[in-house]
Amino acid sequence: MxxxxxxxxxxxxxxxxxxxxxxxxxxxxxxxxxxxxxxxxxxxxxxxxxxTKEDLVISLFQDLTGPIDELIAWAGEQPRTLETKQEVIRRYSEALRSAGPFFRFLQENQAAVRDLSIGEGFKERMLTLFDLLKEPESELTDQVRCITALFSMHAGMFAMQHVEGDPEEKRKAILEVATELVTAANPPSRRPARPDSAQTASP
Missing domain, CATH: 1.10.10.60 (Homeodomain-like)
Structure with a gap:
């Protein structure tokens, strides 16, 4: 080696x-x-x-946020379609695949994390992802669905540790629920028209 x-x-x-x-x-x-x-x-x-211990925590944070930053950059260049939003959720699930221990740390050390530089950085990324999932004029219930989709992935990883089953199957189950929430928050009547909608719209 x-x-x-x-x-x-x-x-x-x-x-x-x-x-x-x-x-x-x-x-x-x-x-x-x-x-x-x-x-x-x-x-x-x-x-x-x-x-220092803070250096250690920052390194853990950067290992997690690198893929999230790449996802945010990718999503910012895509059309704001339901397909894009579903892909954001799928890729976010991938980014979180091995982050269970880090979220457990955040959960168990909330007061300490508030005093570290990572707390604000993580919050900013969550708000950016939230903005990518919701429509600018979406109803309050749909905004709740979008933010719940994100937090269900965090809370799901933490809570599902105590549920029997294969970790990958549990991740997929959490992703399915999060995808359903995002889909429900973007019903056809309120989705922006696709650039090629004139050609592909069904009667």
């Missing part, structure tokens, strides 16, 4: 163990020393990758 490969693997192990400890003991009560001890590495080895 290359030096870079080993380095990447160590970084991932640090993140995994840190998330586990942050969720079990709390962000404030977990020290870098405890993370190093759990990993059976020296504190210096940990410092090579992360200087």
């Amino acid at each position: 290359s030096t870079q490969g080993r380095r990447g693997n160590t970084r991932q192990r640090i993140q995994d163990v840190a998330l586990e400890l942050f969720s079990e003991r709390g962000y404030e009560k977990t020290s870098l020393r405890e993370i190093a001890e759990q990993l059976e590495v020296t504190k210096a080895a940990l410092y090579y990758h992360f200087k």
